[in-house]
Amino acid sequence: xxxxxxxxxxxxxHGPNNSIKPESLPDGRGHFGPYGGRFVAxxxxxxLYELEKAYAEALADPAFDREIQRDLTDFVGRPTPxxxxxxxxxxxxxxxxxxxxxxxxHTGAHKINNTVGQALLAKRMGKTRIxxxxxxxxxxxxxxxIAARLGMQCVVYMGSEDxxxxxxxxxxxxxxxxxxxxxxxxxxxxxxxxxxxxxxxVANVDDxxxxxxxxAGPHPYPRLVRDFQSVxxxxxxxxxxxxxxxxPDALVACVGGGSNAIGLFHPFLNDDVAIYGVExxxxxxxxxxxxxxLAAGRSGVLHGNRTYIMQDDAGQIQATHSISAGLDYPxxxxxxxxxxxxxxxxxxxVDDRQALAAFHATCEREGILPALETSHAIxxxxxxxxxxxxxxxxxVNCSGRGDKDMASVAEAxxxxx
Amino acid sequence: MSRLASRFNVxxxxxxxxxxxxxxxxxxxxxxTVSLMHALVHGGADIIELGVPFTDPMxxxxxxxxxxxxxxxxxxxxxxxxxxxxxxxxxxxDTPIVLMGYLNPMDAMGLPNFAQRAAEAGVDGVxxxxxxxxxxxxxxxxxxxxxxxxxxxxxxxxxxDRIRRICQRAAGFVYYVSTKGVTGxxxxxxxxxxxxxxxxxxxxxxPIGVGFGVREPADAAAVAEVADGVVVGSVLVRVIGExxxxxxxxCERLRAxxxxxKQGIEDSNKLSLAAQ
Numbered sequence: 001x002x003x004x005x006x007x008x009x010x011x012x013x014h015g016p017n018n019s020i021k022p023e024s025l026p027d028g029r030g031h032f033g034p035y036g037g038r039f040v041a042x043x044x045x046x047x048l049y050e051l052e053k054a055y056a057e058a059l060a061d062p063a064f065d066r067e068i069q070r071d072l073t074d075f076v077g078r079p080t081p082x083x084x085x086x087x088x089x090x091x092x093x094x095x096x097x098x099x100x101x102x103x104x105x106h107t108g109a110h111k112i113n114n115t116v117g118q119a120l121l122a123k124r125m126g127k128t129r130i131x132x133x134x135x136x137x138x139x140x141x142x143x144x145x146i147a148a149r150l151g152m153q154c155v156v157y158m159g160s161e162d163x164x165x166x167x168x169x170x171x172x173x174x175x176x177x178x179x180x181x182x183x184x185x186x187x188x189x190x191x192x193x194x195x196x197x198x199x200x201x202v203a204n205v206d207d208x209x210x211x212x213x214x215x216a217g218p219h220p221y222p223r224l225v226r227d228f229q230s231v232x233x234x235x236x237x238x239x240x241x242x243x244x245x246x247x248p249d250a251l252v253a254c255v256g257g258g259s260n261a262i263g264l265f266h267p268f269l270n271d272d273v274a275i276y277g278v279e280x281x282x283x284x285x286x287x288x289x290x291x292x293x294l295a296a297g298r299s300g301v302l303h304g305n306r307t308y309i310m311q312d313d314a315g316q317i318q319a320t321h322s323i324s325a326g327l328d329y330p331x332x333x334x335x336x337x338x339x340x341x342x343x344x345x346x347x348x349x350v351d352d353r354q355a356l357a358a359f360h361a362t363c364e365r366e367g368i369l370p371a372l373e374t375s376h377a378i379x380x381x382x383x384x385x386x387x388x389x390x391x392x393x394x395x396v397n398c399s400g401r402g403d404k405d406m407a408s409v410a411e412a413x414x415x416x417x
Numbered sequence: 418m419s420r421l422a423s424r425f426n427v428x429x430x431x432x433x434x435x436x437x438x439x440x441x442x443x444x445x446x447x448x449x450t451v452s453l454m455h456a457l458v459h460g461g462a463d464i465i466e467l468g469v470p471f472t473d474p475m476x477x478x479x480x481x482x483x484x485x486x487x488x489x490x491x492x493x494x495x496x497x498x499x500x501x502x503x504x505x506x507x508x509x510x511d512t513p514i515v516l517m518g519y520l521n522p523m524d525a526m527g528l529p530n531f532a533q534r535a536a537e538a539g540v541d542g543v544x545x546x547x548x549x550x551x552x553x554x555x556x557x558x559x560x561x562x563x564x565x566x567x568x569x570x571x572x573x574x575x576x577x578d579r580i581r582r583i584c585q586r587a588a589g590f591v592y593y594v595s596t597k598g599v600t601g602x603x604x605x606x607x608x609x610x611x612x613x614x615x616x617x618x619x620x621x622x623x624p625i626g627v628g629f630g631v632r633e634p635a636d637a638a639a640v641a642e643v644a645d646g647v648v649v650g651s652v653l654v655r656v657i658g659e660x661x662x663x664x665x666x667x668c669e670r671l672r673a674x675x676x677x678x679k680q681g682i683e684d685s686n687k688l689s690l691a692a693q
Contacts, residue, residue: 029551029552037551037552038549038551038552039520039547039548039549039552040475040547040549041475041476041546041547041570041572041594042549042569042570042571042572042574042575042583042594043476043572043573043574043575043594043597043598044574045549045551045572045574045575045579046572046574046575046576046579047574049576185479185482185486186472186473186482186486191473192473195473195474195475198475199475199476199478199598199599202476202597202598202599203597203598203599203602204597205574205597206597300521300524300525301519301520301521301524301547302473302521303473303475304547309521311521311525313525314494314495314496314522314525314526315471315495315521315522315523315524315525315526316471316472316489316494316521316522317472317473317521
């Protein structure tokens with residue numbers, strides 16, 4: 001399957017670019033090169049500055065770090081294991097595939113790493129009410145969970161189309177005492193839930209903390225979420241040193257907004273490691289029915305930041321399509337946009353059909369039920385492994401478990417089988 | 418002097434606040450917009466605020482969201498909005514027009530290109546809702562160079578330092594967002610508003626318009642007592658959204674609604690003159 005373009009991309013992806021100093025970004029205005037920034041209605045600027053200041057103070061306070069570490073250990077169950085997917089590796093006929101098992105974190109996905117951090121920050125700031133948006137429901141569940149533990153009121157906005165696709169997660173959020181508000185505007189998916197959460201925040205800035213679930217949104221959110229998710233990459237580095245005897249040759253993660261991916265990638269940006277982000281190809285990027293803004297979008301402004309977005313010629317945001325609700329988003333975190341332009345990471349896409357095949361293979365050959373989002377990353381890792389040597393290693397972020405996806409899979413197999 | 422500045426000048430001498438009705442361009446169809454704009458003027462609009470529809474209007478409530486969806490479904494684009502302005506200007510060269518919208522459609526057209534086309538079409542001011550003063554250095558000068566007044570928002574949460582910086586960049590008028598929330602809310606408290614505007618005045622010579630939450634003629638009257646302009650949007654957009662009859666009758670209802678708001682402002686004017 002290796003084409004010339006593919007081989008060139010792999011060379012591009014391999015190894016650090018010395019001109020990049022990823023630890024220095026975002027800059028003081030929240031920019032990653034031309035991306036990021038703060039594009040919001042004026043009412044939200046004061047709360048964004050308040051958040052930035054509170055976060056800087058928290059970072060300087062060792063007690064905050066201790067509090068987070070304690071929750072990540074006792075509540076989330078970290079560190080998550082590194083697992084050798086030996087059979088999938090053998091089937092792929094090349095490099096060894098390892099999973100970073102974020103699916104084993106509390107609530108079944110990486111999302112909890114961020115919600116614990118932001119909720120503890122909210123508590124420090126004296127906020128009593130938490131709001132969140134959710135697509136697949138994983139971020140909503142992770143938010144509802146920590147809100148319950150901290151005794152905070154919680155409202156989660158979710159597109160009505162996503163509520164239908166992910167009804168189990170809606171039920172879980174309600175069990176934790178969260179109010180789930182369906183969003184019927186626009187495409188009734190993640191982007192519209194984000195709009196609605198922003199509207200709630202504008203109206204309730206005094207007592208409300210908005211926990212954004214991905215590395216998008218206005219500054220400082222892309223940085224905040226990246227920092228809280230980077231525990232994935234830091235643990236992976238340590239575990240790789242022990243289990244692989246050094247760094248992996250490549251990293252692979254799925255990219256919707258891109259929080260699990262940046263969490264894995266960021267601690268490796270200065271290393272000689274190839275980095276691949278996998279977007280949702282939907283029916284195929286060529287059909288236009290997909291959710292791959294880095295592959296097929298262009299620079300624009302959505303949800304408070306400049307980044308690659310899927311838009312028509314008139315600058316209207318386009319509907320996205322993916323079997324995976326968590327990847328069904330027309331934008332992407334601004335740091336990914338910057339990493340793409342710098343050539344430090346390579347972004348590829350995997351379509352619905354390929355993701356489903358990887359989903360089944362992982363169930364049948366490894367006894368692991370991956371989320372449909374994660375299945376995109378696994379599908380690409382299998383393709384990539386086939387082009388690499390047996391003694392090379394690929395570390396895949398197994399970002400979430402797939403229990404929530406039973407209905408989507410059953411529905412899709414009716415169409416695809 | 419810009420059309421906006423001279424309009425505010427005239428009103429200032431008359432001792433009256435500007436009535437600034439908002440409609441979403443292209444709602445219910447691009448063809449209807451010019452007639453609806455004229456209806457606003459016939460009802461007593463001093464300045465027209467014309468919304469550019471966007472798929473993701475984060476600062477707008479359900480009424481204007483629905484208007485955006487109707488306009489986009491009818492094929493409205495930023496280009497067609499500018500064409501409506503050109504057509505309106507054939508019959509009305511006096512009424513200032515402010516475009517209000519979100520950055521991305523303007524960005525997609527290319528900001529310098531948009532600014533030039535808007536100025537040529539007869540637009541006077543541009544309010545970009547999600548353009549903060551932090552991001553403005555790359556944007557607002559482009560508008561000013563084309564001869565457009567950059568209209569900037571000040572919110573109840575805006576700090577003094579930001580009020581100062583925003584007022585430095587603004588032209589035309591300063592738009593004060595009267596309530597924390599999205600468009601179409603309610604709850605303007607006239608007493609608070611007077612204090613807030615008194616607080617902003619020392620930072621700028623520009624007139625101050627107030628919007629977000631003005632519904633009834635009585636609200637308009639209360640705002641007119643302390644502000645230089647009253648922006649009314651969602652109640653008018655609702656008239657357009659709810660009416661399914663002919664364009665002619667929609668225009669008439671819209672005109673009547675604007676006239677009622679205008680009457681509110683004029684009553685407040687008489688009251689304050691009598692009080693003097």
